[in-house]
Amino acid sequence: MVKEHGTFYWVIFYLVIIAAVIFFLYPVVYLFMTSFKSRLDIYVMPPKFFFVPTLQAWVDAFTKKPLFHYFFNSAVVSFGTTIISLVFGTLAAYALARFRIKGSKDISFFILSIRMFPPIAAAIPIFLWMKQLELIDTRFGLICAYTVFNLPFVVWMMREFIIAIPQELEEAAMVDGLTRMQAFRRILLPLLRPSLVAVAIFCVIFSWSEFLFSFLLTQTEAKTMPVSISEFITWREVTWEQVSAAGTALIIPVLVFSFFVQKYLVRGLSFGAVKE
Amino acid sequence: MDAVTEERYLPWGLLAPALIIILLIGVFPLFYNLFLSMHFWNLTRPELGMRFIWFKNYTSLFTSSLFWEAFLRTFVFTIVAVGLEMCLGFGLALLFNRDFKGKSIVFPIILIPMITTPIVVGLIWRYMFNGEFGFVSWILQVVGTDVHAVLSNPATALPAVIFVDVWHWTPFVFLLSLARLGALPRSPYEAAEIDGASTWQIFKWVTFPMMKSVLLVALLLRTMDAFKIFDEIFIMTQGGPGDATEVLSLEIYRQTFRYFNMGKGSALAIVMLIVIIIISRIYLKIFQKEEAVVQQ
Numbered sequence: 001m002v003k004e005h006g007t008f009y010w011v012i013f014y015l016v017i018i019a020a021v022i023f024f025l026y027p028v029v030y031l032f033m034t035s036f037k038s039r040l041d042i043y044v045m046p047p048k049f050f051f052v053p054t055l056q057a058w059v060d061a062f063t064k065k066p067l068f069h070y071f072f073n074s075a076v077v078s079f080g081t082t083i084i085s086l087v088f089g090t091l092a093a094y095a096l097a098r099f100r101i102k103g104s105k106d107i108s109f110f111i112l113s114i115r116m117f118p119p120i121a122a123a124i125p126i127f128l129w130m131k132q133l134e135l136i137d138t139r140f141g142l143i144c145a146y147t148v149f150n151l152p153f154v155v156w157m158m159r160e161f162i163i164a165i166p167q168e169l170e171e172a173a174m175v176d177g178l179t180r181m182q183a184f185r186r187i188l189l190p191l192l193r194p195s196l197v198a199v200a201i202f203c204v205i206f207s208w209s210e211f212l213f214s215f216l217l218t219q220t221e222a223k224t225m226p227v228s229i230s231e232f233i234t235w236r237e238v239t240w241e242q243v244s245a246a247g248t249a250l251i252i253p254v255l256v257f258s259f260f261v262q263k264y265l266v267r268g269l270s271f272g273a274v275k276e
Numbered sequence: 277m278d279a280v281t282e283e284r285y286l287p288w289g290l291l292a293p294a295l296i297i298i299l300l301i302g303v304f305p306l307f308y309n310l311f312l313s314m315h316f317w318n319l320t321r322p323e324l325g326m327r328f329i330w331f332k333n334y335t336s337l338f339t340s341s342l343f344w345e346a347f348l349r350t351f352v353f354t355i356v357a358v359g360l361e362m363c364l365g366f367g368l369a370l371l372f373n374r375d376f377k378g379k380s381i382v383f384p385i386i387l388i389p390m391i392t393t394p395i396v397v398g399l400i401w402r403y404m405f406n407g408e409f410g411f412v413s414w415i416l417q418v419v420g421t422d423v424h425a426v427l428s429n430p431a432t433a434l435p436a437v438i439f440v441d442v443w444h445w446t447p448f449v450f451l452l453s454l455a456r457l458g459a460l461p462r463s464p465y466e467a468a469e470i471d472g473a474s475t476w477q478i479f480k481w482v483t484f485p486m487m488k489s490v491l492l493v494a495l496l497l498r499t500m501d502a503f504k505i506f507d508e509i510f511i512m513t514q515g516g517p518g519d520a521t522e523v524l525s526l527e528i529y530r531q532t533f534r535y536f537n538m539g540k541g542s543a544l545a546i547v548m549l550i551v552i553i554i555i556s557r558i559y560l561k562i563f564q565k566e567e568a569v570v571q572q
Contacts, residue, residue: 013371017382020368024447025385027400028392030411034403046414092294099287107291114302116552118504120525121545124312124532125305148301151294180286209393211507216533226395230511233402240403247396258391262384265391266455 028251035244042240057241058249065228067246074224074250076139077214078207081146082200089154090196094184096155097162098170108159115152119212122148127216137219145213150203157202161195162188198264205254225250306549312542319536333543342519343527343544350523353434354502357441361498364442365449366491370483372450373457390447398511401440402427405512427513430520437509437521441502449494456490457483489566496559503552524548 005013034042036053061067092111096104126145127136135141169191170183178186211226218227229250232243258265313333317326337343368386372379389397404411407425416423423429426436464482473481506525509515515522515530522530524544532541 013376016371017376017378021382021385024389024443027404027443028388030404031396031400043409045409045417047409047411088293088297091290095287095290099283101287101291107295111294111298113553113556114298116500116556117302117306118525118528118545118548118552120504120506120528121309121549122302122305124528124538124542124545125308126301128308128538129305144301147297151297152302155294180282205391209395211393211395211510226393226507229395229399233399233511238402243399244403247393247399251392251396254391254393255388258387259384265387266451 031244032248034241035248037241037244039241057245060239061232061242061245061249064242065231065246067225067228067249070223070225070228071249073139073218073222074208074226077142077146077222077224078204080139080143081150081207082203084143084147085150085154085203086196086200089151089199090158090192093155093158093162094188097159098167108156111152112156113152115149115156119149123212123216126213130217136217137221137223139222141217142214142222142224145217146207146210150206153202153206154199157199158192158195161192161199165191194264194267197261198267201258201261201264205258208254309542309545309549312538313546314543315539317538319538329539333539334547337540337543337547346519346522346524346527349434349521350503353438353441353505353523354499357438357445358495358498358502360438360442361446361449362491362495364446365451365494366453366487368446368450369453369457370479372454387447387451389444390451392444394444394507395511397440397444398508401436401443401508402512405436428517430517433513433517433520437512440508440512441505444508445498445501449498452490452494453487456487460486489563492559492563492566496556496563499555499559500552503555504548 035057036055037048037051038054038056041048041051095101096108101107130136130141130145133141135144165188170180170187173183173187174180209226210224211230214222214224214227215230218224225246229243229246232239232246314328314330315326316324316329316332318324372383392400405413405426407413407428412426413424416426423432426432460483464486465478468478468482504525505523506529509521509523509526510529513521515526525548528541528544528548531537531544
């Protein structure tokens, strides 16, 4: 479709693009800017766009609450659940993609349907059980809860990725004397590496952002960053500059990380939808 | 171990850990929910204990106007938000489906809301909507409306929450659509060009039919997620003012973790689950029909 467009067309085109960029970017930038404002610069109308930046809010936020501890928790829980989900999920996906199992399709659909459930519906029983098992307020408990949501996703995605790789490669290797699992490890796994990265990114981002379970299942020790942010908002007051600092601190790692792995992110998200 | 037994048992061995985890932490809770939903159990009244009351939790739900209002609200929220996201996301993707200067910079910027933590999304917009010093309120003032604190006004709270969801998830529809647009085959377009089709005709008869499947996937994923929204609303309004933004997830939260009415909360959770299953089944049917048409 090669069509020549006039100047007017391109002016309108770029205006729309610029409007979209401002719409999607500005709120995040606004949060970022607020974290460098002093309290006096926040509680004014109209909002101030030029102000003397200060690090006070960051210092306050990180000294008043043990945010580093919560950061650490977020990281441990995110990576813990991602690793468990990737290992068990990929094995299960391999079984579903490469073996003739009775009801293989039903099993896949069943696993996927777990992911569709509203977390709040599972929250009540999980909360009661973890209380009984004394797993409340432990990072392990949180890792277990997150794995239920990450695992189905990994199985579903990895199954698709494995099916997309021709089986002949493994079969040839097995004819050459490798066992099935050796063929899986030495032939298939290296080919799956980019897909594994893509899926892992999603697990990490999901777990890093998760709020509800962390909110219900932790108290002080295992609390993660999103929960600590919600606690800046109380009935009496909201310390906007501090919560902005904490919020910025929470999303910066994800944004930077996502920017560098953009290629994988797009690949992972669009794979299921794009394949023919 | 010979090859035949390996073929038979190995896959189950590989599946076992995943299935056990999913059954233990994913499926059992659902059955426990079902069990709880037929009991009276209020944690603030431990002396009453846990009593089996058949379907009383359900009947009290179905006869309460609060439940139906929350139900309707959740549907309105989902339909309007997802509808807008689909239109805007797809439209933006059509716009992006060409080469232009700055595309590689603009593209990741548009994806930012999507990867922003939901809690922080709620936080940002609660701040932007603040009646005293929020950016949006200032804009509304400049424009000359007399609406100020959007989130504390029952009439504007739900539209505001929908607006936030649109901001958050339009990029998702945009990304899926754009990825598919870039992968469309060229030949139908060339044929349409030769036949002298107009831009609108090309869109209607070439682009749209080929995009249908990906749009359905986006629609399904977004509907599921919008239906169970919690974090953003929890931070912005906690379901208020009054219960202007009280969607089903928040209602479950209120019943169980505020009033400690475990039975009623579980019944609500089961109802919500059933609705989600019905929605996904309908989509699946439509989807299979689409695929059958494509394959013919």
